[in-house]
Amino acid sequence: MLLLNGPNLGILGKREPEIYGTDTLADIERAVGEEVADRGWRVVARQHDCEGEMIRTIQDSYETVGAIVNPGALMIAGWSLRDALANYPRPWLEVHLSNVWARESFRHESVLAPLASGVIVGLGALGYRLAARALVATVP
Numbered sequence: 001m002l003l004l005n006g007p008n009l010g011i012l013g014k015r016e017p018e019i020y021g022t023d024t025l026a027d028i029e030r031a032v033g034e035e036v037a038d039r040g041w042r043v044v045a046r047q048h049d050c051e052g053e054m055i056r057t058i059q060d061s062y063e064t065v066g067a068i069v070n071p072g073a074l075m076i077a078g079w080s081l082r083d084a085l086a087n088y089p090r091p092w093l094e095v096h097l098s099n100v101w102a103r104e105s106f107r108h109e110s111v112l113a114p115l116a117s118g119v120i121v122g123l124g125a126l127g128y129r130l131a132a133r134a135l136v137a138t139v140p
Contacts, residue, residue, distance in 0.1 A: 001135065002064040003032050003093075003128075004057055005047040006072035006081075012097075021096045023125040031125065032068065035132035041065060055084040066117075066135040067092035068128060075100075075110040082111050091117040091139060093131040097124050 008015060013024035017047060023031075036043060044064060051074055054080045058081075061067070069092055074081050074132040085092065099122030100107040113119050118134060120127040 001032075001036055001041045001043055001132070002057070002061045002067035002069075003029060003043050003045040003059075004067060004069045006051075006054055006070060006074050006078075007047075007049045009021050009070060009072055010047045010049065021110060021124045024026070028125050028128050031129050032132045035137070035138055036131050038129050039136050041136075051078055051081050054081055058084040062089055066090045066139050068095055068131045068135070069112070069116075070095045070128075071112055073107075073108075075112050076107065077111065079111060082115065085112060091135065093117055093134060094119045095127045095131050096121040097127065098122060118139060 010025055013019055013022055025047055029043060033043045044061065046057045056108065065092065067088065069085065070080060071094065072080055094110065094112055094116040120131050123130065
């Protein structure tokens with residue numbers, strides 16, 4: 001299962017903890033791994049600050065059973081990322097740690113969300129666990 005995180009998410013735990021919480025990306029990766037372990041899935045976790053690297057990861061991950069994607073701010077205008085996700089052949093969920101609709105108005109629309117199997121926002125690191133549970137429940 002692909003766990004893909006975008007720009008600035010590599011510094012979770014240090015980055016504005018009042019918004020993004022104190023869990024690190026390693027904590028989140030471990031939690032997702034726990035959620036999918038009974039299914040026998042292995043988590044392929046990647047974080048990139050560059051949209052191009054995220055696209056390459058998606059293109060190299062077509063064999064995964066599904067994906068959890070936190071695109072960070074690329075949700076706003078990541079059109080190339082959108083094209084890559086449109087071609088990803090498995091279910092995937094968009095996750096955001098903060099409630100993007102309770103923040104600045106420029107964060108209120110995701111160009112990716114219409115393609116996602118589901119979107120989870122505002123639940124902090126728990127959102128990743130819930131996304132993993134959703135994939136486990138829906139992927140044959």
